[in-house]
Amino acid sequence: MKNQPIRFHKLHGAGNDFVIIDNRSDGKHARFDGKNAVLIRRICDRHFGVGADGLMLISEDTDSDFQLEYYNADGFPGEMCGNGARCAVWLAHLLGVTGRQCKFIVWGENYEAEVLENQQVRLKMNPPTFSAERQNLQSLCDNRFPEMGWLNTGVPHLVVKSAENLAALDVRKFGAYFRYHPKFEPEGVNVNFVVPESEHQLNVRVYERGVENETLACGTGAVACAIYAAQQWQWQSPVRVNAVGGVLQIAFDPDFQQIYLTGPVATVFEGELNELYFHNNAVVNK
Known part of the structure; x- marks a missing residue:
């Protein structure tokens, strides 16, 4: 194996943090193999690696500004990550890959975004989907959790x-309970615990599938919470x-066909990955 360092960037969006690698084939960078789940898991480990909720690769695309691959901290692909995509857009803008407005692809799905002032990025989300068989969740409700709803x-x-x-609230305990509940098999579910602060304002803590723990924010989760509030409470x-790591704002039309996720992004640091180190040093199982 060639021990060629791989450049990376560490960013966060409202505390949701990511390792992002410029994986374009321009000859300036060592290429990263996204199929190596063990390596990704080791890089995302917070004690033996860089530490992150996920890892992303930015590469070329013939029909858009760039292509984005997203991997959860467990090393396996994640379908979409709202805050991760916002961070990737910010980095792509800094690297000169895009202007302030861009179009990009995540696992074959098209997205649009815009870099705003004050290190804010606005991401246009795709319309949500619902499952009739997962709408009747009354059996899971109790005095602690009086209502809930599922959406994608x-x-x-x-x-x-x-x-x-x-x-x-013990988010890790109750989050894991719902995440692995048979009702949501086989893919499992991300879990967002919400308390209305005031009309049009929610406090949220989230347990993320693929991280298997609480994260400081979740973009797709924030969108889900806003849509739920609009549907159930007519917001x-x-x-x-209000996530633990920062504030996210969700705007939408009445039919949820135009949805925008806006929030802060920041570069934490940059560095080089010594791939040989991660291959030679095992990560302690959590």
Whole structure:
């Protein structure tokens, strides 16, 4: 194996953090193999690697500004990541790949985004989908979680209204319970615990599938929460989502055909991956 360093960028969107690699075939960069799940898992490990909620690869595309591959921290592909895509758009803009407005592809799905002022990126989301067989979730409700709903905003999400203060909620315990519940097999589900702060404003904590833990924010989850509030509580656009790591704003039309996710992005640091190190050093199982 060639021990050629691979350049990477560490970014976060409202605390949702990612390792992003410029994987264009321009001869300036060592190419990264996205099929190596073990290597991705080791890079995302917060003790033995760089540490991240996921890893992304930016590469060329003939029909758009760039192509984006997203991998969860477990090393396997994730269908979509809203905050990750916003971070990738920001980095692509900094690298000169795109202007302020861009079009890109994530696993064959088309997206559009715009870099705004004050390090904000607005991402146009695809319309959500719903499942009739997963709409009757009353059997999962109780005094602690009086209502909930399932929808797919690029990845499957469960929005759970909490009767408890979110600060005291054991998100890892209850998140894992719902994430692996037979009702949501075989793919599982991301779990968003919500408490309305005021009209058009939600407090949210999220347990992410593929990370298998709480993350500080989730873009597709924030969109799911906003749409749920619009459907169940007749909230109007826009909806402000207060995540642990920052604020996300979701704007939408009445039919949910035009949905925009806006929030902050930031570059944390840049560096080089020594691929040989990650191959030679195992990660302790969590």
